[in-house]
Amino acid sequence: MVLSEESARATTFAELREAGERFGQRIGPNSVRILVMVGTAAIGETAALMSRAPNLPGFANASLRGVQHGGVRVLGAAAGTERVIVSVAEGTIRVVLPANALAMSGGEPRQNPSPSKTDKTSKEGRLLSNGHRAFKSFKDFKDYMGKAGEGKQWHHIIEQHRGNVERFGHEALHNTENVIALDKNVHEEISAFYSSRQDAAGGMVVREWLRNQSYEQQRAFGLKTLKRFGVIL
Known part of the structure; x- marks a missing residue:
């Protein structure tokens, strides 16, 4: 999208060439290759991903690691959902499986938890493999984490509007990696910045511009904005 916008604004061949060179430096030839293959595999229904993913370079190793480190059989988990989000950033492929992927991919049937255990899990959220904790709603996040602190407010690095919820899911937004405590004044300044042209x-x-960006692009922009307003994570 950036390449397209810069190309459209170019008025000379030199400007057009510079836009192309910046694009090439940022995405790199290997990332282009990966992007095309993943896009081809993942576009359309989950069935397309299931039939083509095993042919992707490195898929066997990735599947093995999924089983070893998280107990998740990737294709088995994908088979139980209508939508699998695949994104690429800096040569890294991120596949977002449903929250109950571990249960769906297990080899043995699992018993339904008791109501008390379900309530506890809901309140405490879900512990992610990276050590962060994800929640089904912002309310659940605040119930578990409490107030942001004296003179502070909770801030979503990737915004929590409806479009992002539909694209990425609640847990991708309401988690301890994406929601941080900011001084009230800084939070209001950043909110005003996001509302400006x-x-x-x-x-x-x-x-509005961010709405069409990928998860990684929105996060990168959010972190850059925090740094711009003097926030050091």
Whole structure:
């Protein structure tokens, strides 16, 4: 999208060539190759991913690691869901499986937890493999984490609007990696920035411009914005 926008604004061949060179430096030839293959495999229904994924380079190793480190059989988990999100950033492929992927991919049937255990899990969220904790809603997050602190407010690095919820799911937004405590004044300044028109967003309102960006792009922009307003994570 950035390449397309910069190309459209170019008025000379030199400007057009510079836009192409910046694109090549950022995405790299290997990432292009991966992007095309993953896009081909994942587009459409989950069945397309299931039939083509084993042919992707490195898929066998990735599947083995999934079983060893998380007990997740990737294709088995994917078979139980209508949608699998696949994204690529800096040469890394991220596959977002449903929250109950571990249960769906297990070799043996599992008993339904008792109501008390279910309630406890809901309140405490879900512990992720990276040590962070994810929740089904922002309310559940706040119930578990409590207040952000004196003079502070909770801030979503990747915003929690409806479009992002539909694209990425609640747990991808309401987790301890994406939601951080900021000073109230800084949080309000960042919110105002997201509501303003900026050249970096092609003259659009920042949050409107971000709506069509990938999960990784939105996070990278969010972290860059935090740094711009003096927040050090």
